[in-house]
Amino acid sequence: MPPLAASSTNPAPKPPRPPTTSPTLGLVGGGQLAKMLAQAAQQFGCEVVVLERTPNTPAAHLARTTLLGDWDDPANLLKLGAQVDVTTLENEFVASESLAALEHAGHAVWPSSRTIRLVQDKLLQKEALAGAGLPLPRFVAVAEPADIAAAALNFGWPLVLKKRRNGYDGKGNATLRSPADIASAWAELGGGAGALYVEEFCPFVAELAIMIVRGRAGESVAYPLVETVQQNHICHLVKAPAAVAPDIAQRASEIARLTVESVEMVGAMGVEMFLLADGTVLVNELAPRVHNSGHYTIEACVCSQFENHVRAVLGWPLGDPSLLAPAAVMVNLLGAGPGSGTPHGLAQALAVPGSHPHVYGKAHSQTGRKMGHLTVLGQTLPEALEKARHAAGLIRFGDSPIS
Amino acid sequence: MPPLAASSTNPAPKPPRPPTTSPTLGLVGGGQLAKMLAQAAQQFGCEVVVLERTPNTPAAHLARTTLLGDWDDPANLLKLGAQVDVTTLENEFVASESLAALEHAGHAVWPSSRTIRLVQDKLLQKEALAGAGLPLPRFVAVAEPADIAAAALNFGWPLVLKKRRNGYDGKGNATLRSPADIASAWAELGGGAGALYVEEFCPFVAELAIMIVRGRAGESVAYPLVETVQQNHICHLVKAPAAVAPDIAQRASEIARLTVESVEMVGAMGVEMFLLADGTVLVNELAPRVHNSGHYTIEACVCSQFENHVRAVLGWPLGDPSLLAPAAVMVNLLGAGPGSGTPHGLAQALAVPGSHPHVYGKAHSQTGRKMGHLTVLGQTLPEALEKARHAAGLIRFGDSPIS
Numbered sequence: 090m091p092p093l094a095a096s097s098t099n100p101a102p103k104p105p106r107p108p109t110t111s112p113t114l115g116l117v118g119g120g121q122l123a124k125m126l127a128q129a130a131q132q133f134g135c136e137v138v139v140l141e142r143t144p145n146t147p148a149a150h151l152a153r154t155t156l157l158g159d160w161d162d163p164a165n166l167l168k169l170g171a172q173v174d175v176t177t178l179e180n181e182f183v184a185s186e187s188l189a190a191l192e193h194a195g196h197a198v199w200p201s202s203r204t205i206r207l208v209q210d211k212l213l214q215k216e217a218l219a220g221a222g223l224p225l226p227r228f229v230a231v232a233e234p235a236d237i238a239a240a241a242l243n244f245g246w247p248l249v250l251k252k253r254r255n256g257y258d259g260k261g262n263a264t265l266r267s268p269a270d271i272a273s274a275w276a277e278l279g280g281g282a283g284a285l286y287v288e289e290f291c292p293f294v295a296e297l298a299i300m301i302v303r304g305r306a307g308e309s310v311a312y313p314l315v316e317t318v319q320q321n322h323i324c325h326l327v328k329a330p331a332a333v334a335p336d337i338a339q340r341a342s343e344i345a346r347l348t349v350e351s352v353e354m355v356g357a358m359g360v361e362m363f364l365l366a367d368g369t370v371l372v373n374e375l376a377p378r379v380h381n382s383g384h385y386t387i388e389a390c391v392c393s394q395f396e397n398h399v400r401a402v403l404g405w406p407l408g409d410p411s412l413l414a415p416a417a418v419m420v421n422l423l424g425a426g427p428g429s430g431t432p433h434g435l436a437q438a439l440a441v442p443g444s445h446p447h448v449y450g451k452a453h454s455q456t457g458r459k460m461g462h463l464t465v466l467g468q469t470l471p472e473a474l475e476k477a478r479h480a481a482g483l484i485r486f487g488d489s490p491i492s
Numbered sequence: 493m494p495p496l497a498a499s500s501t502n503p504a505p506k507p508p509r510p511p512t513t514s515p516t517l518g519l520v521g522g523g524q525l526a527k528m529l530a531q532a533a534q535q536f537g538c539e540v541v542v543l544e545r546t547p548n549t550p551a552a553h554l555a556r557t558t559l560l561g562d563w564d565d566p567a568n569l570l571k572l573g574a575q576v577d578v579t580t581l582e583n584e585f586v587a588s589e590s591l592a593a594l595e596h597a598g599h600a601v602w603p604s605s606r607t608i609r610l611v612q613d614k615l616l617q618k619e620a621l622a623g624a625g626l627p628l629p630r631f632v633a634v635a636e637p638a639d640i641a642a643a644a645l646n647f648g649w650p651l652v653l654k655k656r657r658n659g660y661d662g663k664g665n666a667t668l669r670s671p672a673d674i675a676s677a678w679a680e681l682g683g684g685a686g687a688l689y690v691e692e693f694c695p696f697v698a699e700l701a702i703m704i705v706r707g708r709a710g711e712s713v714a715y716p717l718v719e720t721v722q723q724n725h726i727c728h729l730v731k732a733p734a735a736v737a738p739d740i741a742q743r744a745s746e747i748a749r750l751t752v753e754s755v756e757m758v759g760a761m762g763v764e765m766f767l768l769a770d771g772t773v774l775v776n777e778l779a780p781r782v783h784n785s786g787h788y789t790i791e792a793c794v795c796s797q798f799e800n801h802v803r804a805v806l807g808w809p810l811g812d813p814s815l816l817a818p819a820a821v822m823v824n825l826l827g828a829g830p831g832s833g834t835p836h837g838l839a840q841a842l843a844v845p846g847s848h849p850h851v852y853g854k855a856h857s858q859t860g861r862k863m864g865h866l867t868v869l870g871q872t873l874p875e876a877l878e879k880a881r882h883a884a885g886l887i888r889f890g891d892s893p894i895s
Contacts, residue, residue, distance in 0.1 A: 133849065
């Protein structure tokens with residue numbers, strides 16, 4: 090797929106305000122990613138306006154204004170656009186047609202509606218990547234349950250059935266081990282015309298990820314390749330850099346860069362990959378935004394993914410993605426149960442030298458909800474891992490105290 | 493001076509809210525120091541309430557609420573105290589009697605009114621330090637102009653005449669080279685009973701500073717000794733660590749630690765020192781708050797002065813003050829003239845690798861006003877210095893474009 094000039098899919102930004110006014114950044118979504126983007130923008134003297142469906146989200150207190158409303162409604166996006174210089178996203182679940190309406194009204198939106206359209210539908214995403222010659226698991230659209238059995242003839246069992254849209258943290262995926270699993274998975278995922286596709290199962294030895302930030306003019310920076318470890322399909326920890334052979338790291342980085350090119354991303358993109366036993370690297374999924382696998386960059390890199398995303402969408406030069414220490418480990422802090430959004434044990438975790446806990450400020454904890462994260466740098470991965478696990482283990486979200 | 497138990501000068505904090513509510517931090521003052529404190533607090537999920545005299549100050553958009561009013565008015569401090577768990581200061585120009593009223597109403601205030609009373613009056617400050625046996629230039633109170641001539645008999649010329657209160661960035665100081673300068677300096681500084689004191693002139697070879705953060709229980713951490721370079725009496729740049737012999741650095745650090753003990757500081761304190769040609773280190777002045785000489789710690793240290801101040805006043809364990817790189821240089825970005833608070837040349841400065849510009853978001857620039865700062869890390873001080881000077885030189889605040 091030949092790259093299009095960015096301007097062909099995204100109209101020129103509105104005439105800029107006088108050069109003595111800092112740009113204002115519009116954020117669709119007000120969760121923890123928006124909060125950390127707002128912090129980066131505020132360092133540059135920029136203000137932030139958030140569009141969210143509910144009040145009191147993590148980014149709310151940092152925003153000049155929080156507009157309440159459904160972000161799929163173009164009228165709400167236009168209200169946001171009218172208050173800001175550039176609009177960007179903290180999630181990819183915004184209707185690309187609504188983003189296109191914002192662009193057509195002359196507002197700057199990065200990433201573009203075209204990129205979001207390609208990425209938010211995983212079947213279109215896979216087709217775009219396959220068209221660009223990138224390595225990925227075999228996949229095929231399924232219109233009815235019989236198509237799954239047909240795919241199994243090519244791909245073998247197990248198979249992974251996936252929703253094309255709105256899946257995250259394992260939600261919207263089902264692993265099928267035999268024909269007996271088809272009917273229940275089809276029902277569970279709400280199968281129907283154009284809703285699902287099927288992918289071959291990848292017997293990976295590690296899950297890798299890399300953050301790429303690409304600017305408006307096509308320039309890009311690549312963060313180190315990291316290994317992500319999932320628990321119950323949710324990112325549990327991230328090890329930076331991934332302990333793989335240099336040639337694998339280099340190949341993965343090149344694949345990630347081409348992936349980001351192929352969907353003409355502007356801003357930060359997380360590229361999740363599978364590493365197979367023979368050293369093969371396959372693209373798993375894309376996140377067209379700052380990503381959990383890049384939270385470690387706040388403390389561990391010269392310029393964080395959040396700062397670089399802000400730089401990219403504002404059209405400013407990108408920053409240095411290099412590590413400041415030989416190793417870093419990030420552990421997600423998930424809700425252990427329902428309760429308040431304030432943790433037990435924060436002071437104890439702060440007593441672990443070099444521990445960097447982040448508390449998102451969500452009003453409520455739920456089992457498995459991302460409530461915060463914690464990063465530790467180290468001279469080696471095992472050292473950082475041990476400290477990070479220890480410190481994170483002292484923090485608990487949810488009303489029952491640590492036993 | 494024997495150390496007092498902190499509780500004797502500052503009543504026990506209010507009964508804490510349930511452990512599932514994050515503490516809210518009250519900030520007296522809403523400038524750039526309050527902004528950077530708010531950013532640190534928000535990382536922990538804490539909210540911030542600001543008391544300021546004018547709206548739209550740098551910290552305003554980060555605060556849950558900004559209360560408008562004179563911070564010397566105890567009624568305004570009590571309004572702030574009622575909304576927060578702990579109150580702290582971004583400047584020392586708050587009437588210590590008003591802070592004491594807040595303490596007596598049962599609110600937690602750190603640093604305590606007693607510490608602020610001792611430090612905000614430079615004559616009391618010097619007397620406290622002298623009483624603790626710390627090395628400092630000779631000084632004496634002056635009640636009338638004739639006292640200055642008398643002091644010169646002891647100290648020689650030149651002499652430095654200083655206001656006891658509310659001086660900063662060289663404002664409130666005058667250097668007198670002969671008896672002919674006495675009358676005009678006395679008039680300029682508003683001489684009168686109890687207003688001024690005089691100090692011997694120190695022929696320093698370098699100005700040094702160190703940030704110490706001391707916790708409620710008396711534990712403390714010391715950041716690296718830095719060299720500060722002033723232009724027109726305003727901090728122009730900071731080199732970390734200071735290029736001095738290890739024994740000088742060690743002695744300066746010990747002097748700073750004892751200084752902070754002697755005034756029973758809780759929170760971050762900047763200790764400014766003179767280095768004389770023979771290696772003598774003398775205490776110059778104290779800032780009982782986060783300080784311009786510690787801004788480099790945001791990027792250069794494991795835990796910044798802002799995060800450590802928040803930890804200290806909330807009663808949490810202190811973080812690691814170690815440098816992440818061999819060297820760091822911070823350059824202040826001062827207004828070059830009147831105009832908007834948004835700089836020209838920010839994008840150009842961002843193109844300098846490893847440049848970390850901070851724009852405070854002040855509404856207006858004035859000549860010499862602190863509008864932002866810029867930090868660069870390096871493998872050596874000269875490398876960091878060159879890059880920082882280059883990047884900072886690309887940024888200009890004030891309406892006339894860079895010539």
